[in-house]
Amino acid sequence: MTIRLRLTLGFLAVILLANSVLFLVMESYVRQQLVREVQERVAADLDGASRAYHDQLEKMGLFLRAAAIRSPMVVQSSMEGELSRLLTVLREEGRFDMLTLLSPDGRVIHRAHHAGAAGDDLSDNPLVSRVKSTQAPAWGTLVVSAEALQREGAELAERARIEVLDTPGARPDNRRVETRGMVMAAAAPMFSSESPARMIGILYGANLLNRTYDLVDTVRDRAFHRHYQGKPVGTATLFLDDLRIATNVMTGDGKRAIGTRLSEVVYDAVFNQGSSWYGPAFVVNERYITAYEPIRDPDGRVVGALYVGMLEAPFVQPQKAMFSVFLLAVALTTLASLILLFLVTKRMLRPIDRVVTMARRVVAGDLSARVGIRPGGELGLLCKAVDEMADAVVAREEQLKLATSRQLGQSEKLASIGRLAAGIAHEINNPLTGVLTFATLMQEKPNLDDQDREDLELIVRETTRVRDIVRGLLDFARESPHEKRLLHLNGIIRRTTRLLRNQKEFRHITIEEKLDEDIPWMLGDENQIQQVLLNLALNACEAMPDRGTLTISTFTLDGQIIVTVADTGHGIKPEDVNKIFDPFFTTKPAGKGTGLGLSVSYGILQQHNGLIEVNTELGKGTTFTLMFPPAPPEAMQDHPELHRTA
Numbered sequence: 197m198t199i200r201l202r203l204t205l206g207f208l209a210v211i212l213l214a215n216s217v218l219f220l221v222m223e224s225y226v227r228q229q230l231v232r233e234v235q236e237r238v239a240a241d242l243d244g245a246s247r248a249y250h251d252q253l254e255k256m257g258l259f260l261r262a263a264a265i266r267s268p269m270v271v272q273s274s275m276e277g278e279l280s281r282l283l284t285v286l287r288e289e290g291r292f293d294m295l296t297l298l299s300p301d302g303r304v305i306h307r308a309h310h311a312g313a314a315g316d317d318l319s320d321n322p323l324v325s326r327v328k329s330t331q332a333p334a335w336g337t338l339v340v341s342a343e344a345l346q347r348e349g350a351e352l353a354e355r356a357r358i359e360v361l362d363t364p365g366a367r368p369d370n371r372r373v374e375t376r377g378m379v380m381a382a383a384a385p386m387f388s389s390e391s392p393a394r395m396i397g398i399l400y401g402a403n404l405l406n407r408t409y410d411l412v413d414t415v416r417d418r419a420f421h422r423h424y425q426g427k428p429v430g431t432a433t434l435f436l437d438d439l440r441i442a443t444n445v446m447t448g449d450g451k452r453a454i455g456t457r458l459s460e461v462v463y464d465a466v467f468n469q470g471s472s473w474y475g476p477a478f479v480v481n482e483r484y485i486t487a488y489e490p491i492r493d494p495d496g497r498v499v500g501a502l503y504v505g506m507l508e509a510p511f512v513q514p515q516k517a518m519f520s521v522f523l524l525a526v527a528l529t530t531l532a533s534l535i536l537l538f539l540v541t542k543r544m545l546r547p548i549d550r551v552v553t554m555a556r557r558v559v560a561g562d563l564s565a566r567v568g569i570r571p572g573g574e575l576g577l578l579c580k581a582v583d584e585m586a587d588a589v590v591a592r593e594e595q596l597k598l599a600t601s602r603q604l605g606q607s608e609k610l611a612s613i614g615r616l617a618a619g620i621a622h623e624i625n626n627p628l629t630g631v632l633t634f635a636t637l638m639q640e641k642p643n644l645d646d647q648d649r650e651d652l653e654l655i656v657r658e659t660t661r662v663r664d665i666v667r668g669l670l671d672f673a674r675e676s677p678h679e680k681r682l683l684h685l686n687g688i689i690r691r692t693t694r695l696l697r698n699q700k701e702f703r704h705i706t707i708e709e710k711l712d713e714d715i716p717w718m719l720g721d722e723n724q725i726q727q728v729l730l731n732l733a734l735n736a737c738e739a740m741p742d743r744g745t746l747t748i749s750t751f752t753l754d755g756q757i758i759v760t761v762a763d764t765g766h767g768i769k770p771e772d773v774n775k776i777f778d779p780f781f782t783t784k785p786a787g788k789g790t791g792l793g794l795s796v797s798y799g800i801l802q803q804h805n806g807l808i809e810v811n812t813e814l815g816k817g818t819t820f821t822l823m824f825p826p827a828p829p830e831a832m833q834d835h836p837e838l839h840r841t842a
């Protein structure tokens with residue numbers, strides 16, 4: 197999996213998680229808010245509906261009271277014709293389904309629309325009995341029997357009749373048809389005009405609520421003002437007992453949905469506990485938020501219920517729209533973030549691509565490959581570090597090449613010169629010995645003149661010099677040291693300096709020793725090492741013609757034995773430094789230097805697995821550093837007594 201993919205997935209996960217959490221929080225908050233608001237609204241609507249219902253009742257009561265005050269003369273006159281006319285007018289004015297004049301003790305004197313049916317006793321009617329006892333108007337909701345309705349007229353009884361439909365969830369009941377009627381009724385006393393006034397009758401009026409739709413429509417219109425998609429937002433229903441007797445909820449085929457019954461849950465709350473009930477419901481084919489309130493008769497018994505329901509859609513729809521907008525926004529921002537991320541990661545990861553490509557090229561051998569770019573931050577540092585690493589590799593490679601070629605060159609050169617020198621030296625050595633021997637013998641002849649003696653001296657001197665050179669060549673060409681023994685460098689150094697202090701060439705030179713007694717023992721050829729020290733000391737002396745200091749030190753570094761031979765002489769010219777170990781390289785006048793001292797020393801160091809290096813500064817001095825490996829432990833085991841001292 198690429199970093200980029202990982203970044204993208206991680207980012208996506210974060211966005212989705214964050215948005216999901218946000219969505220859930222918002223959703224639950226909005227829902228809570230909505231539920232609260234809707235409940236408040238429904239409670240208010242139910243309140244409005246209930247007020248509309250009771251206003252209607254009160255209107256009826258007040259109308260009857262006004263009528264009762266207006267009409268006592270007619271009642272007292274007891275003229276049948278006038279009474280009938282008065283009640284008919286009042287009934288039409290008050291739009292009563294029934295209007296009846298009763299005697300003060302509750303017997304029917306006259307029915308406005310069914311003149312023949314008189315004489316029955318209505319004193320059981322709760323409103324009538326209340327007026328009788330209080331002599332004040334009263335109103336309320338009543339349930340009247342089928343017979344009572346029948347007495348008021350067949351057409352009224354027929355209107356009250358409602359077939360009971362099967363309703364799933366309703367309280368068990370095997371009623372097939374409802375013949376009783378629920379009425380809004382009012383009664384008002386009539387008094388004589390003499391004083392003190394005496395009650396001469398009771399006006400009793402009622403309106404059948406079964407199938408009376410204008411009441412529920414009025415209730416609905418007063419409670420709900422809004423419309424939603426052309427439909428009223430609210431509905432209202434009246435229940436007689438648990439049966440829907442008037443409603444503006446419509447069935448699928450456009451009829452008023454009466455005849456069905458309340459669910460048992462609601463029935464229990466409203467009828468058994470006498471309290472209001474709120475909750476969602478599925479009515480016909482829409483979701484409603486509903487509220488029910490008990491309707492009580494004048495004695496306080498629950499005889500029916502008033503229902504208001506509000507379409508849920510107008511509330512839910514904006515919520516849904518809001519969620520859709522939110523989801524759309526989330527989708528868009530996620531998409532935008534991903535595009536942005538795509539671009540950003542591409543930019544961000546470009547340096548890594550470059551580093552990988554560059555590293556591959558370097559591995560393939562192209563040491564000139566570099567990352568080249570320097571972005572900000574850690575990646576910039578990475579690019580820089582990688583480039584620096586490549587530079588370091590190049591430098592190291594070059595150094596190594598140089599060192600090996602130099603070393604190879606030097607030892608090859610030395611080897612070939614050595615072979616050549618050895619061959620020549622052998623050839624020269626014998627005749628040279630002959631010349632020297634005979635020249636020396638001749639010197640001893642007694643009859644030599646001065647000139648001859650002088651010439652012979654020259655021959656002997658020069659031949660001796662040549663012999664020295666030839667010896668040097670033979671030394672140089674010797675392939676292996678004579679014999680390696682355990683030795684301690686400090687001892688050899690002390691013996692060498694003692695030798696030097698006695699030479700007249702060293703009289704003007706201060707010789708100092710700084711010897712570390714703790715340096716380890718080594719394996720070597722004492723004579724050869726002494727020769728190296730002598731060569732170096734001689735060179736130092738020749739570099740300090742006036743006066744100077746020669747310092748020889750020993751110490752241990754990284755387990756190696758180090759000897760430094762330092763002078764305060766004139767130093768070596770930079771252009772000569774690389775040549776001083778070459779055989780026959782000399783800066784000294786002819787006859788003085790052979791140019792073999794350092795190359796012979798180099799060969800000896802090599803045979804001891806050691807190294808020789810030079811550090812020089814023109815006019816200040818030169819330091820030669822020798823490095824020897826310490827003797828291996830197995831060589832030391834034979835000489836435990838040698839461990840510390842020289």
Ligand code: ADP
Binds near residue numbers: 763
């Ligand atoms: P030679 O001493 O015969 O010239 P060497 O091999 O001993 O040959 O030295 C080579 C050259 O290195 C010398 O000629 C001299 O130029 C230079 N040299 C060696 N040692 C020193 C030194 N201590 N100070 C200055 N130059 C030196």
Ligand code: MG
Binds near residue numbers: 734735789791793
């Ligand atoms: Mg020399």
